[in-house]
Amino acid sequence: MKLSMKWLADFTDVSDTSIKDYSDRMTDTGSKVEGYETLAEDIENVVVGRITSIKKHENSDHLQICMLDCGTGADIQIVTGAQNVFEGAVVPVAKAPAKLPGGITIKAGKLRGVESNGMLCSIAELGLTLHDMPGAIEDGILILNDVGLADAEPGADIRDVLMLRDDVVEFEITSNRPDCLSVIGLARESAVSFDRALNVPQPKKPTPKNDGDKIENYLNVEIREPSLCYRYSARVVKNVKIEPSPLWLRMRLRAAGVRPISNIVDITNYVMLEYGQPMHAFDYACLDGSRIVVRRAEEGEKFVSLDSVPHTLDDTMLVIADAKKPVALAGVMGGENSEITDGTKTVVFESAMFNGPSVRVSAKKLGMRTESSSRFEKGLDREQTMAALDRACELVELLGAGEIVDGTIDEYPAPSVPYVMDLDADRINAFLGVHLTEEYMKEILTSLHFGVDGKKLTVPTFRDDVRCMSDVSEEVLRIYGYTKIESAPLMGVTTQGGRTARQQFEIAIRDTLTGLGMCEAETFSFISPKFYDKIRMAEDDPRRESVVITNPLGEDTSIMRTTAIPSMLKVLENNAAVKNRDVSLFEIGNVYIPHGKGELPEEARRVVIGIYQNDDKTDRTFFTLKGSVEAVLAALRVKNAEYAPCTTENAFHPGRCAVVTVDGKQVGIFGQIHPLTIANYNIDAVTAVAELDFEALFEAREVMPEYKQLPKYPALERDFSFVCDEEQTVGVLESCMKRAGGALVESVRLFDIYRGPQIGEGKKSVSFAMMLRAADRTLTDEEADSTVKKILKKLEAECGAVLRS
């Protein structure tokens, strides 16, 4: 809401306050100021001049030399290229040195050898439009004679002559205070904030014509939906003469950011800005059947709004109709079919009150939020329609824009009942933590137009937002001062405070991964459905079933991810694009698994690790990632993890991908990214990604570490190398050795895999170091050797692994 300080001065006087102090205080009392601006501040040394003579420039076809009386005695010479000047014309003169909007400075100089001491200005050069200054022309000098200002005194500041000077304060009005979307509403707040008198005169009732003509001859109003239209007030104006509004009115609309159109339309806008009551004017000639019916639109009914946009309505929308057709969308916008035009002779003024949510829904459905709808939707004062209507008629008479037909229509089926509540000063003090007297509270509430009678408060009709003790306490507090609240420590029962086991687990994961040298990433939870194609997810993969956003910003952020792998690949790609080398990242984030329709999805947490290595010619990247996965499991005390090859995930290299299981339950998958997948990303490096299931890890963890005694007896170490088929896995060999060796095998450690001509095609040599230990005695060499013998036998029988000679 833009407030003209000149307009405000009609109702309360804060002229002794600087605009900054005014803004600060208004913000402190609850009307937040977004900013302020002094209009026409960028115009300097532009005055009224009268052209006393014109002669042609000798060295130019189009330039003319004007002599101007600017009230300083001697005439001033200015060369102009404009053709619409004439002797006797009164014009705006930028007297060098001068300043114009847009940072333009005017200096004295010579034009084709002839001295020019300034510039004659067009409306655009003064920052104005044809709407602001009807009668002027766009491509020429503003001739003040054409806009009714022939009498302007030469030398007078153009800002005064054109009434451009004003201070404008822009407020951010919160949705609970629609009463402040008006000059009068802000005047009320200003008066209270600065402890000033408020003077809002009652608009004059129209002068009765007593010519026998009365409104009933013109109009009959029927409210068919009293739950959506609470009140409908109307008057008729005849013998209307459509013309531009006077300068003062246009300049006030301009300061408020509203474009002047013509007297009748401007009056409706002026009253809306002043009273906060949206109004509408119909061309009476366009109303069929001398009727106004406030009804629901018919399903599929057609309607073209003032801005020439066609709409199809439905029966949730309220319309103002005549006997045949809708002529306005109630509270939103009028119709093109009954618009005020230059030829309009008779006008119907509507000042009505509609149901807020209904206006909001209609405006939203039709995508046409207006100054009117944004006021109605917040809920306005039903009591104000008549004052606004009177004010509009007063302006009609003031402007001589027409004659008010005797009589008023005011359909008000259920007048609003003032809301009365108790004032409980003690409770307010206890609630706010302040110590104010009841008298002081009453003083504040009285100044805010509450009726105060003992402990009874009558809430003003324009304050529908005040209904309970908390609301009243805010009213008291904002005037007393939010800043005066004294802070107090939290009291009462001491609460423990802290994190759940899962939250602590997440921190442990984060600390482990950063400890491993990885950086944490944060990615968007929504992705493009194409991301599934990019990771080559199978067409029938259930993970393609995602939670879909019905109104996304774009396809890229249109579905909630069911896997965080594509997000990680995207982030790795970002890093590759800026040539970061050997990147390793992780993310702890949610994926969203859809449940049934109407149910919330499961939000499952994932731990994703992504790395790429620039110079990997081997399988180093895979094993680096696997090492990280193993380290995470170890740090989280997730034991007995098993790794099995996985060839079915298309995102991954079929020979370099594994699923991790603990006690038969899958806790994650990891592997090198498939060359065809990586081809969909701009990453020129070997890339590997792991996606672990947070909940599965949490469930698999050892909750509390349990101390085991350190061994008391020495161990014996035995190293051996086997030759086996290439297909045989280290995992199988290891588990075979452990099973065969039983309790004596403390650990088996792989230390070499060798392939070469001595070993033979399709074979490999695998070397292990085995620790053998007995818990209760020193193991003898004989025992160790017999255990090894058993192991070797088993290895040969089960795995075809032969001791390398």
Next chain:
Amino acid sequence: MKETLLKIREEALSQIRATDADLEAIRIRYLGKKGELTAVLRGMGQLTPEERPVVGQIANEVREAIEAELTARAEEQKAAELDARLVKEKVDVTVPGTPALVGHVHPIARIQREMEEIFIGMGFDIVEGPEVEYDYYNFQALNIPPDHPARDTQDTFYISENILLRTQTSSVQARTMETRKPPIRIVSPGRVYRSDAVDATHSPLFHQMEGLVIDKGVTMGNLKGALEMFAQTMFGAETKVRFRPHHFPFTEPSAEVDVSCFACGGKGCRLCKGEGWIEILGAGMVHPNVLTMGGIDPEEYSGFAFGMGIERIAMLKYHIDDMRHLYENDVRFLTQF
């Protein structure tokens, strides 16, 4: 014989003291089985019994002197060798160390944890809630009925008519009231979503932290006290807190909360745009309708709530000028935190 012994001593000692003395050769030459001193001692038999102890004593003294000198000299030589080796082993200390990678927590997570710790210290629990949420918890239970104009200030992503991506962590307030009874003291961090296109100061996804306290006799003074304690721990002991009136449908009275600028101490600088104050959060006393809907009697209990943007605080604290960095995850950015 005595003279011979003394001569041997003189010769041996001078050889030992020579610069490049081969100590082992000298030892063999004089003290070895066939050494000169041994030879002399062997000739002792020819001496008279009276001379024998005298010469014997001299011979022992000579042996001890030579041995002592050899030992001392050997140690000297060892020390010199070590010195020489150390000189040889000298490295260029300006050569970079063997890389040991250090990981970095994301700035959002880092700030979030810092905030959590402060509130945990004040007795708050950390509570989480779903991001894909019912309209009821995100709006209706917070005193924002359907078609309430306040919905316009939060452009919402919808999944269906009654399911949406939560626009505020305040949704957890409503859920908490359903499952816990006062005294309640929680903060709830997490992701929230609004339909804002990505630019330097906007993101369709960001993080908030909501706080909720409900108990008997909770006042607005307690709210200010709690936020002051938070701000002073987060931004420095000198930080001041300022309340300005505002409107949120779920609190009454409501306030926007500023902290004194921690970069300039309130004098006015670029960070605070010359204001001396920086807006960091919204807060207020829980609206009685919200308490009632949560099954808590507003006649018996009161409470306060607050909510703040984690990105905003991270950006302020680390002077991050563009929100997009937070989601692009360039390691050159991430390793700065």
